[in-house]
Amino acid sequence: MAKKEIKKAVLAYSGGLDTSIILKWLQDEYNCEVVTFTADLGQGEEVEPAREKALAMGIKPENIFILDLREEFVKDFVFPMFRANTIYEGEYLLGTSIARPLIAKKQIEIANQTGADAVSHGATGKGNDQVRFELGYLGLNPDITVIAPWREWDLNSREKLLAYAQKHGIKIEKKQGTSSPYSMDANLLHISYEGLILEDPSKEPEESMWLWTTSPENAPDEPEYITIEYKNGDPIGINGEEMSPATILTKLNEYGNKHGIGRIDIVENRYVGMKARGCYETPGGTIMLKAHRAIESITLDREAAHLKDELMPRYAKLIYNGYWWSPEREMLQAAIDKTQENVEGSVRLKLYKGNVMVVGRESEKSLFSEAHSTFEEDEVYDQSDAQGFIRLNALRFIIAGKNRK
Numbered sequence: 001m002a003k004k005e006i007k008k009a010v011l012a013y014s015g016g017l018d019t020s021i022i023l024k025w026l027q028d029e030y031n032c033e034v035v036t037f038t039a040d041l042g043q044g045e046e047v048e049p050a051r052e053k054a055l056a057m058g059i060k061p062e063n064i065f066i067l068d069l070r071e072e073f074v075k076d077f078v079f080p081m082f083r084a085n086t087i088y089e090g091e092y093l094l095g096t097s098i099a100r101p102l103i104a105k106k107q108i109e110i111a112n113q114t115g116a117d118a119v120s121h122g123a124t125g126k127g128n129d130q131v132r133f134e135l136g137y138l139g140l141n142p143d144i145t146v147i148a149p150w151r152e153w154d155l156n157s158r159e160k161l162l163a164y165a166q167k168h169g170i171k172i173e174k175k176q177g178t179s180s181p182y183s184m185d186a187n188l189l190h191i192s193y194e195g196l197i198l199e200d201p202s203k204e205p206e207e208s209m210w211l212w213t214t215s216p217e218n219a220p221d222e223p224e225y226i227t228i229e230y231k232n233g234d235p236i237g238i239n240g241e242e243m244s245p246a247t248i249l250t251k252l253n254e255y256g257n258k259h260g261i262g263r264i265d266i267v268e269n270r271y272v273g274m275k276a277r278g279c280y281e282t283p284g285g286t287i288m289l290k291a292h293r294a295i296e297s298i299t300l301d302r303e304a305a306h307l308k309d310e311l312m313p314r315y316a317k318l319i320y321n322g323y324w325w326s327p328e329r330e331m332l333q334a335a336i337d338k339t340q341e342n343v344e345g346s347v348r349l350k351l352y353k354g355n356v357m358v359v360g361r362e363s364e365k366s367l368f369s370e371a372h373s374t375f376e377e378d379e380v381y382d383q384s385d386a387q388g389f390i391r392l393n394a395l396r397f398i399i400a401g402k403n404r405k
Contacts, residue, residue, distance in 0.1 A: 003030060006145060007033065008035060008114060008115060008117060009118040011023060011119075011121075012103055012107060012119075013050060014122075017165065019122045020053060021164055021165055021170060023057055025155075025164075032118070035063040035065065036063065036064050037066075037106060038050040038066045040066070040069060041099055041102075042249075043187050043188075050064075053171075071244060073102055074245035075246075078188070082289065083339075083340050084312050085293055085308070087316060091264050092266060092268055092280065093189070094319050095280060095282055096128075096129070096185045096187075096192055099185075100136060101325060104133050105136065105140060108136075111141070111144060117145055118144065118146070122149070125150050127270065128320070128321070131321065131322045134146050135326075182194060188246060189249065190280050191211060191212055191280070192278055193279040194277070201277045209279065210263060210281060211281070213283055214260045215260055216259075216260035216263075217353075219260040219352075220259065224352070225348060226348070227348045227349070228287075229345075230295045232340050232344065233296075233340025233343040235248050238252070248284075250284070252285075255287065255351055256287055259353065261355070262280075266280070271321045290356040291358070294358040294361045295346075295347050295361055296343055299342050299366060299367060300343060308339055344363055345366065346362055
């Protein structure tokens, strides 16, 4: 099938091997002008070198976009997700999934700003990210053309990519020191690892794979206590100091990394149909999840809390599968956010060798009544009322039991 004529394409560009090759490939295969977009999501690497690499490959200065999105990422994407206590398949805190809708949003904004008629990404044809990016693109601009090189070219191995780079004079820097042979994705919420030994789910990853967290065995022998303050379901400060959303997550990552918190090794069900094994470090997110459930435990009505827990797996699935911009996700978000109006107060946590333990929670809007729940004598609860409550709830059992006789 003949390629569609493209005038200008916005490429999600990191400056690494894959996207550098894609940049050149777009220029050659589509003969189009390329706009590069590099997002700083707190991945822990310098993003400015991407500018020099893009310039070296002939990209005009006005067509190079490098944006610091850390605050927007945490405030408008991570925090709303954590209001729902979101985890996919019981364990995954969706660190990669939640970054994709923001990247897609910015690419569309840049396409509109620069007059581009196409967007492009470096996700493979086997994974979830191609779905997440493209559902975002088309949800925000249904007329945009999407170019997914991995579904078009035959450069389907690292050896072929390196050969292409050498042939076309694309400089590929080999990182020293903290480099890793794994396929990784990182942002302020997490870092992920796939490939190599992890493709055999029976093999334990080597300790050297983990780049962020201290191993629990080597974490400090003394526990550390911290307090997180909440307002409308979002953390607003740590240990009495108010902080911006990105600063809070950065600080919690530091605590989590120090104490070996947030490592998981899972086999997950990808949207495209296959199972995949991945390892993740989500230190600050693991702490936030524990703290948020703790503050909800004293401020959220029982039935609202239980309904939230019933809705959460559906909400998590929508994010994992790339439906952040869907009307059903927005509908669920509105319901979730409504429950958070009185979720405020503080939670005290004990961090120790890979564990996060809640040791205290308090709120001016607490629904916890010591007068009602005490095991000591009280003047507010008539225990004899429980007899009628139980018999009314057992009425159908009683009737059915009589019929069986």
